[in-house]
Amino acid sequence: MDQYKELMEHNNKLDRKQDIVPPSGQFTQVWLDNQKVDAVLGENILSVLFAVGKNAITQNDHAKVSGAYCGMGVCHCCNVQVNGKHKMKACQTLIEPGMRIDTQTNRLEEGF
Amino acid sequence: MQSSTPVIIVGAGTAGMSAAVELAQAGIYSIVLDEAPKIGGAVFRGPYREAIELPHLDSKLRKKISNIRQQYHDHQTFIELRLNTRVLGPAGQHSLLIRHKEDVSELSYEQLIIATGCHERSVPFDGWQMPGVMLLGGVQLQLKSGLVRPGQRMAVVGTGPLLPLVACQLHKAGVNVLGVYEAGKLSDFAKEGRALLNRPVLALEGMGMLSYLTANSIPMHYGQGIVSVSGDENINKAHFAKYTDDWYPIDGTGTSLELDCLAVGYGFVSRNQLSQLFQLEHDICPTSGLKPQVNVWQQSSQDNIYIAGDSVGILGGEGAMVEGRLAALSIAQNRKILTPEIVNKHAGTYFTLLHKVKRFRAGFDRIGRRREGLLSLLKPNTIVCRCENVPRSAIDDVIGQGVKDITSLKMRTRVGMGDCQGKTCNSYCQDRLGYELKSTDIGHIKPRFPLDPIPFSALFDGVQ
Amino acid sequence: MRTDMNKKYDIVIAGGGVIGASCAYFLSKQKDLKIALVDLKKPGNASRASAGGLWAIGESVGLGCGVIFFNRMTMQNAAATGDDLPPLRPHVLPDYFFEFALKSNAMYPALWQELKDQHGVDFKYEKTGLKYVMYDQYDKMYADSIVDHIPGLMDQVNWLSAEELAEDEPFINKESIGALEFKCDHQVNPYRLNEAYLEGARQNGVELFLETEVLSIEKQGSRVMGVETDAGFIACDTLINAAGSWAAQLSKMATGIELPVYPVKGQIILSERLPKILKGCVSTTDCYIAQKDNGEVLIGSTTEEKGFDTTNTLPELKELVNGAVKCLPMLNELNIKRCWAGLRPGTPDEFPILGEMEGTQGYLNACGHFRTGILTSAITGKLINDLYRGLPLDMDITPFKYARFLTQKESHHEETRLA
Numbered sequence: 004m005d006q007y008k009e010l011m012e013h014n015n016k017l018d019r020k021q022d023i024v025p026p027s028g029q030f031t032q033v034w035l036d037n038q039k040v041d042a043v044l045g046e047n048i049l050s051v052l053f054a055v056g057k058n059a060i061t062q063n064d065h066a067k068v069s070g071a072y073c074g075m076g077v078c079h080c081c082n083v084q085v086n087g088k089h090k091m092k093a094c095q096t097l098i099e100p101g102m103r104i105d106t107q108t109n110r111l112e113e114g115f
Numbered sequence: 116m117q118s119s120t121p122v123i124i125v126g127a128g129t130a131g132m133s134a135a136v137e138l139a140q141a142g143i144y145s146i147v148l149d150e151a152p153k154i155g156g157a158v159f160r161g162p163y164r165e166a167i168e169l170p171h172l173d174s175k176l177r178k179k180i181s182n183i184r185q186q187y188h189d190h191q192t193f194i195e196l197r198l199n200t201r202v203l204g205p206a207g208q209h210s211l212l213i214r215h216k217e218d219v220s221e222l223s224y225e226q227l228i229i230a231t232g233c234h235e236r237s238v239p240f241d242g243w244q245m246p247g248v249m250l251l252g253g254v255q256l257q258l259k260s261g262l263v264r265p266g267q268r269m270a271v272v273g274t275g276p277l278l279p280l281v282a283c284q285l286h287k288a289g290v291n292v293l294g295v296y297e298a299g300k301l302s303d304f305a306k307e308g309r310a311l312l313n314r315p316v317l318a319l320e321g322m323g324m325l326s327y328l329t330a331n332s333i334p335m336h337y338g339q340g341i342v343s344v345s346g347d348e349n350i351n352k353a354h355f356a357k358y359t360d361d362w363y364p365i366d367g368t369g370t371s372l373e374l375d376c377l378a379v380g381y382g383f384v385s386r387n388q389l390s391q392l393f394q395l396e397h398d399i400c401p402t403s404g405l406k407p408q409v410n411v412w413q414q415s416s417q418d419n420i421y422i423a424g425d426s427v428g429i430l431g432g433e434g435a436m437v438e439g440r441l442a443a444l445s446i447a448q449n450r451k452i453l454t455p456e457i458v459n460k461h462a463g464t465y466f467t468l469l470h471k472v473k474r475f476r477a478g479f480d481r482i483g484r485r486r487e488g489l490l491s492l493l494k495p496n497t498i499v500c501r502c503e504n505v506p507r508s509a510i511d512d513v514i515g516q517g518v519k520d521i522t523s524l525k526m527r528t529r530v531g532m533g534d535c536q537g538k539t540c541n542s543y544c545q546d547r548l549g550y551e552l553k554s555t556d557i558g559h560i561k562p563r564f565p566l567d568p569i570p571f572s573a574l575f576d577g578v579q
Numbered sequence: 580m581r582t583d584m585n586k587k588y589d590i591v592i593a594g595g596g597v598i599g600a601s602c603a604y605f606l607s608k609q610k611d612l613k614i615a616l617v618d619l620k621k622p623g624n625a626s627r628a629s630a631g632g633l634w635a636i637g638e639s640v641g642l643g644c645g646v647i648f649f650n651r652m653t654m655q656n657a658a659a660t661g662d663d664l665p666p667l668r669p670h671v672l673p674d675y676f677f678e679f680a681l682k683s684n685a686m687y688p689a690l691w692q693e694l695k696d697q698h699g700v701d702f703k704y705e706k707t708g709l710k711y712v713m714y715d716q717y718d719k720m721y722a723d724s725i726v727d728h729i730p731g732l733m734d735q736v737n738w739l740s741a742e743e744l745a746e747d748e749p750f751i752n753k754e755s756i757g758a759l760e761f762k763c764d765h766q767v768n769p770y771r772l773n774e775a776y777l778e779g780a781r782q783n784g785v786e787l788f789l790e791t792e793v794l795s796i797e798k799q800g801s802r803v804m805g806v807e808t809d810a811g812f813i814a815c816d817t818l819i820n821a822a823g824s825w826a827a828q829l830s831k832m833a834t835g836i837e838l839p840v841y842p843v844k845g846q847i848i849l850s851e852r853l854p855k856i857l858k859g860c861v862s863t864t865d866c867y868i869a870q871k872d873n874g875e876v877l878i879g880s881t882t883e884e885k886g887f888d889t890t891n892t893l894p895e896l897k898e899l900v901n902g903a904v905k906c907l908p909m910l911n912e913l914n915i916k917r918c919w920a921g922l923r924p925g926t927p928d929e930f931p932i933l934g935e936m937e938g939t940q941g942y943l944n945a946c947g948h949f950r951t952g953i954l955t956s957a958i959t960g961k962l963i964n965d966l967y968r969g970l971p972l973d974m975d976i977t978p979f980k981y982a983r984f985l986t987q988k989e990s991h992h993e994e995t996r997l998a
Contacts, residue, residue, distance in 0.1 A: 024262055046164045069245075071249060088570075
């Protein structure tokens with residue numbers, strides 16, 4: 004049963020393909036659009052997104068899709084939903100163990 | 116005036132940390148705030164996560180990163196670091212409103228040093244808002260701090276000394292770099308040779324980068340630039356062309372590349388939102404955007420607020436280091452901790468270096484001065500303000516109606532009234548209005564308080 | 580824009596906020612006068628800072644800003660004395676103020692049409708109504724007391740039970756016990772109202788000297804001859820003081836007397852853009868809330884005497900947030916996009932100062948509108964126009980003339996002034 008679970012988890016996991024050097028340090032896992040990803044404490048959400056090759060991550064208030072542009076918290080184009088909270092900047096939010104990250108969501112579309 | 120209250124420094128980059136260290140050397144305490152999780156600023160922050168090897172970053176950079184950390188460690192007793200802390204603006208008469216995670220509080224100051232650095236100038240063109248188009252510095256941050264590749268097949272376009280540097284770093288990081296497109300002409304660089312020789316080491320480094328590109332068959336195109344990008348959800352193609360002297364794309368010279376990420380760099384503008392909220396005096400500068408007025412000691416129009424580094428005017432790391440130290444020396448003299456004689460003695464070398472740095476930068480600024488052709492890169496439906504979804508056609512309309520300044524432009528189109536407070540679109544609006552009205556006296560998009568959105572939950576006391 | 584040294588104007592209006600702009604518009608309609616308007620937007624300019632409520636009954640019975648202020652004072656008193664005091668009684672204004680407010684209120688539908696159709700600016704007049712939301716018996720007592728004071732306006736009043744309120748405004752805290760609604764209290768976009776008046780005036784021939792500062796007033800004896808500005812000298816026969824929180828400075832230059840107009844700071848919070856979550860404007864004992872035409876929810880306001888300071892301060896922001904989240908709990912999941920502080924032009928009795936001043940010829944007051952500048956801009960513009968032209972006025976403006984300060988003793992509003 005455990006082997007099966009492990010296999011399922013492995014299949015349901017996103018691979019990091021774009022790391023320049025292999026991640027090292029304190030490992031943890033976060034959920035990215037309901038898929039598990041390995042992450043390292045100290046990273047921000049944007050590095051994890053780039054590591055798995057996700058660029059189109061934000062839906063803005065005008066239903067336009069965008070990706071990180073300035074990378075430093077100025078442009079507001081990398082907003083993602085984190086643990087249910089909207090408009091969190093991926094480039095300035097540090098990952099935390101078990102964090103749920105949802106891309107391309109927008110409060111105006113979701114409503115209340 | 117003997118005072119023991121810590122000096123508040125906004126920004127833990129080169130300018131801020133240099134100021135903190137210089138103050139520490141005079142026995143003065145400081146509190147340094149930075150929104151990032153590490154000190155060093157965008158340039159010297161280094162990796163966010165642990166890394167043993169950094170093969171894509173040269174040893175000089177790595178040394179500078181560890182130097183700044185070492186300097187801090189050597190003077191820790193006098194420097195209180197508050198990282199992951201954002202300054203939202205002034206609160207009351209002598210305080211800052213700051214936020215650390217869900218905690219919002221007021222921090223009072225007697226003397227303040229603003230060292231908020233710079234952000235990149237954004238130049239819109241057909242397709243610029245598609246995922247995969249990134250600003251050059253943002254790309255560099257992923258390499259240096261994120262330790263990730265932002266794409267697999269990339270090109271670098273724009274103007275300035277950062278283009279070849281980032282191209283080299285991308286290549287060393289394992290990205291397939293298809294070309295570098297510098298709008299400036301090769302002959303322009305030759306003309307500025309004398310200015311560039313003010314900082315011979317930097318000039319030599321530049322040449323080293325160019326050799327690396329040649330050795331790795333990465334073409335360096337001069338006098339060429341972006342025309343448009345295309346793709347589905349992400350970009351998959353970029354279209355370039357030769358540029359005229361005024362940077363208009365020349366028909367019939369178009370080339371295309373298939374890629375998944377484009378790095379665009381047109382220089383930096385000072386990050387002056389905080390200095391503006393303090394209603395300090397500013398001047399307009401075509402290169403750096405709005406520059407706060409400071410005296411030789413980096414003192415602003417309010418004598419207890421100093422400004423140092425790129426947030427005063429883009430001069431790069433050396434300028435930032437010197438200006439931070441000058442501000443610190445002035446405060447030390449102000450507090451009667453150091454005598455004017457000692458201060459002037461230390462300052463002497465700093466002033467000389469600053470002078471050289473300014474002349475070097477002036478050379479690049481002249482080459483990279485934006486030309487009107489960039490304004491033609493937008494189609495009528497190209498979005499200018501992403502936050503408020505304002506296309507170029509809306510701006511064309513109100514210009515046709517005779518709008519005379521940026522505030523009116525803003526009020527009529529909502530450009531600059533969104534979340535980023537115009538930091539992204541101000542550049543185009545200024546260049547466009549300035550060009551149409553043949554004037555620099557057109558104003559700018561003013562920042563609002565707070566500088567960043569605050570969650571209601573961070574201020575709410577009650578139980579839900 | 581430089582002035583024309585050789586041109587003489589009939590009227591110069593100093594101040595281009597809603598009051599000055601309205602005066603310019605109404606005076607310009609007949610296109611028979613040479614009018615110039617001089618304006619410099621200073622930090623705290625009330626027209627730009629305003630919520631844009633047209634709360635004729637609401638403000639006249641002390642809701643909106645008033646009740647928040649009184650509630651806070653009650654809490655401060657209770658904290659000081661250790662007693663649990665019931666809130667103070669409502670602060671209902673005199674009948675002549677109701678008249679002023681209601682008459683102005685009634686002008687807006689036609690004004691909206693006029694400025695839209697004839698001058699192309701839409702100030703986003705929205706018929707929202709204003710609901711005073713009640714949480715407990717004290718709030719209900721307050722509401723009962725209000726209703727007792729306005730027997731003649733019962734056709735404009737509507738009681739909503741808790742169920743009715745929940746159905747009408749599903750996002751308001753379900754623990755509220757109901758609301759008292761004023762059906763004729765609506766809202767506009769205050770910035771656009773200001774623009775609309777100015778654009779109408781401009782199209783009618785008024786010359787606008789924007790970004791221009793008044794430096795001094797030239798007089799010959801007791802008669803105003805002209806206005807010296809940083810764009811040159813403007814000769815005129817009549818000067819209208821519509822300088823808002825800066826009216827005292829201007830009156831001193833023009834008449835030698837400093838009007839008792841002083842800045843009353845009000846902090847405001849604006850949320851990010853939201854889908855429509857409020858049908859009507861809302862007033863509670865903690866704050867007022869209005870969703871503006873752009874979807875942003877505006878929350879206000881404090882009442883502070885801090886001179887010309889326009890910074891935001893944490894304790895006050897928290898008070899507003901606590902009040903707003905109590906009323907609209909879902910705000911707790913959202914962001915504050917912007918905060919600011921406006922400077923309302925306050926007067927000792929909270930009424931505007933309109934009309935002539937003895938001792939100076941060629942000078943008219945149109946200032947001191949405190950909390951209801953947006954609402955009463957329409958009638959002020961009309962009254963000033965009619966006064967200037969010697970026409971019969973829509974109402975007696977004696978209670979609003981400066982002369983009242985010379986004969987009145989210090990009013991019972993003295994205790995509202997903080998030390």
